[in-house]
Amino acid sequence: MSFANALLMQCAMRNRHGTAIFRHSKPSSFVIWVDMKNIVRRLMGLFMVMVLLSLGACGYKKFENDSAQLKTTGAELLIEYQRRTAVVTNLLNLLKAQQDFDQPKWTAVMNARDKAMAIDAVPDLLNDAQKLEKYQQAQSDVTSAVTQLLAVSESNAELRANPTFIDVQAQLASVDNRIQITSERYVKVVQDYNTAVQTFPSNITAYVLGYKERPYFTVDVPSPDRPK
CATH class of the missing domain: 1.20.5 (Single alpha-helices involved in coiled-coils or other helix-helix interfaces)
Incomplete structure (x- = not known):
């Protein structure tokens, strides 16, 4: 028997016992x-x-919704303040055209307005506590100065009968009302958002995804004695 035939027979015998190397290789x-x-x-x-x-x-969807509301409501709030600046400018121009107006109080309004306008009112402002505080103080100064100017102007019979002055007063009252409503909405969203950031287990989600507390906003309400 040749060597090749002997090798084939050996492989066949291993196959019959289930140990063929070709079929059971690792x-x-x-x-x-x-x-x-x-x-x-x-x-x-x-x-x-x-x-x-x-x-x-743990609140991922809530953070997404609150962030969207903060962005939208914050933008609306800044727009309302810009609208008030335009109305205040109209008031200043109207009073300047009058022969008899209170120069010191008029100047106080102009300075307060210019100071507020010097602040870059971009949406990111609402995320910076220091910038937001500065912006709120500037807007509060505008509110106070305008209130004093209107109080003096109301004593002028000619102005009280002036349709343009009456219209400007109405515009100021309207925009101040919108500012108050929008501010209250924004404050509510900030409170809900910050509570979620601070409270377990949603604070874990906030930490993982980088959600941080937002600075609070103070609602600027004109004096109830302000002329309307």
């Missing part, structure tokens, strides 16, 4: 590495799904 280390890599990927994907579900349960 997988290579490369195949094992690929399989482990796929398993790790699947586990990571499952982990990310669980994390997202956990974040959703």
